[in-house]
Amino acid sequence: MTTPANTAPLDVSDLRGLDIPSGIKFQKLAFMTYAGVMKKVTFPVTFQEVAEQFTFNRLLNRHDYDLDSTDVPGNRDITESHWKKIIEGIKSTDRPYLGTLTVALDEQHCHIESLKKISDYVELVMVTVYENAPNPLIEDGQHRIKMATELWPLVKNAVEGHDAEVRHFLEKTSLEMTVLLEDDADALGTIFVRMGSTKPISPNLIAVMDRSTIQNRLGLYVTRNSRLLSDRVSYLSTTASKKLAAEKGRKFEDLYPAAAVRSAAASMAGVGVRDRSPEQRENILKAIVEEKARIEGLDENGAIDAIGKEIIATLDYAYERIPGWRQLHARTIDVAQFKKQYVHSSAAGLHVIANVIAAGRSQGLSPHLVVDGLAKLPWDRTALRAAKDENGQKVEVHEFFEGTLASTSYDTKIGAWRAGTGGATRSNYEPAIDKVLRHLASQDKALAALGTRPAAVAIGLVSDRPGRGRPRKAG
Numbered sequence: 001m002t003t004p005a006n007t008a009p010l011d012v013s014d015l016r017g018l019d020i021p022s023g024i025k026f027q028k029l030a031f032m033t034y035a036g037v038m039k040k041v042t043f044p045v046t047f048q049e050v051a052e053q054f055t056f057n058r059l060l061n062r063h064d065y066d067l068d069s070t071d072v073p074g075n076r077d078i079t080e081s082h083w084k085k086i087i088e089g090i091k092s093t094d095r096p097y098l099g100t101l102t103v104a105l106d107e108q109h110c111h112i113e114s115l116k117k118i119s120d121y122v123e124l125v126m127v128t129v130y131e132n133a134p135n136p137l138i139e140d141g142q143h144r145i146k147m148a149t150e151l152w153p154l155v156k157n158a159v160e161g162h163d164a165e166v167r168h169f170l171e172k173t174s175l176e177m178t179v180l181l182e183d184d185a186d187a188l189g190t191i192f193v194r195m196g197s198t199k200p201i202s203p204n205l206i207a208v209m210d211r212s213t214i215q216n217r218l219g220l221y222v223t224r225n226s227r228l229l230s231d232r233v234s235y236l237s238t239t240a241s242k243k244l245a246a247e248k249g250r251k252f253e254d255l256y257p258a259a260a261v262r263s264a265a266a267s268m269a270g271v272g273v274r275d276r277s278p279e280q281r282e283n284i285l286k287a288i289v290e291e292k293a294r295i296e297g298l299d300e301n302g303a304i305d306a307i308g309k310e311i312i313a314t315l316d317y318a319y320e321r322i323p324g325w326r327q328l329h330a331r332t333i334d335v336a337q338f339k340k341q342y343v344h345s346s347a348a349g350l351h352v353i354a355n356v357i358a359a360g361r362s363q364g365l366s367p368h369l370v371v372d373g374l375a376k377l378p379w380d381r382t383a384l385r386a387a388k389d390e391n392g393q394k395v396e397v398h399e400f401f402e403g404t405l406a407s408t409s410y411d412t413k414i415g416a417w418r419a420g421t422g423g424a425t426r427s428n429y430e431p432a433i434d435k436v437l438r439h440l441a442s443q444d445k446a447l448a449a450l451g452t453r454p455a456a457v458a459i460g461l462v463s464d465r466p467g468r469g470r471p472r473k474a475g
Helices: 012-016 047-052 080-091 142-155 161-171 185-195 203-209 214-225 238-247 258-271 278-296 300-319 325-330 335-341 347-362 367-374 426-443 445-451 453-459
Strands: 024-035 038-046 100-104 111-119 122-130 137-140 174-180 384-388 394-398 406-411 416-421
Touching (some): 047 161, 080 142, 080 161, 137 142, 137 185, 142 161, 203 214, 258 347, 347 367, 347 426, 347 453, 367 426, 426 445, 426 453
Antiparallel strands (some): 024 122, 100 137, 111 122
């Protein structure tokens, strides 16, 4: 084969250097606006497009938030009852308004052609996403997308009856889709949490996903690095958590919820039970972190990590020594057995341990020494003693935690007394903390400081400014 006289030989290296667009994934006329420094483009999509094109497996991506992949934005797990409820609502109205779907995509994967300036920071643009670009990630609206993909196939071919009426309304329905031109996983996680209004986001997911607060960042650090808590902290539904763990070749065990771990970590850092609100907890913890940073010459992130390492070292020590946790460490029981057998399997029990350790640290006691004292307490639910109720009837009660972490009743199925867990409220765990502090102080001279007023004041069990109390109400 010869080359025509007037044609230069083809240089393949020249082709490699060309920016040749691939096929188009989607192209829309849109408005480009801003949210502070973040660009965003908004355009309408029909209900049918959402149901058939902008789906999870075609043009959009979603995955359950994964604590091991925090550099990738994730979602809360999809709740079947919620999207089915949306379907029922849509089928019952002639005004199926569905709000705005929000997704996120790195700006480098979008080709944006400016067509006309509308006003300052508002432009009419043509946005094109090519086939070789990754799919945008769902930021808000996954339940509505799931609803559309399930509902549309049921009505799209209907020609009579109620389904035909629903089809007619949906054919006329459009939604707005906003693409956030953003790839920062932390920023997207915080935005997701703040947007969670149609279905309240679980406090446990917020605890690990929203990095805007110190308490969440500290709790996340402890969750990810503690041997006691690894693959045992719940922030998704149980079904989603088990599925996510299985995909990584692991086994998920629901030991403590993420929100409880966050609170326990803050308590151990020095907050104690002084936090009567999340805002108060954040302010107290911020002061603790600032002081740590000042003393050790660290920035805020470094101080959080340093505090987290101290907490983890104590938890790892306790993991090997406190009854129940010790058996988990030795793998002689699993989490399900632990929850059946021990009173500190509840969030309240975790709070008690965390705050007793915090009280010890406030008085200069070694956390290991305090843990050794905690290890001598009867945490087992079967630790019962004989007693009498208010009517003088013989009963059995937990020998130490009755009325706080334990609530004993007669189980007719097994024909014996059985200690269940108390509630995870302050009225349950604060008296338990106080009792443990006094008991350990009385049993070991080395722990005597636990029973002092300064220890109780330091963690907020009693006020540092006692007064005469409120005046009596007039009769």
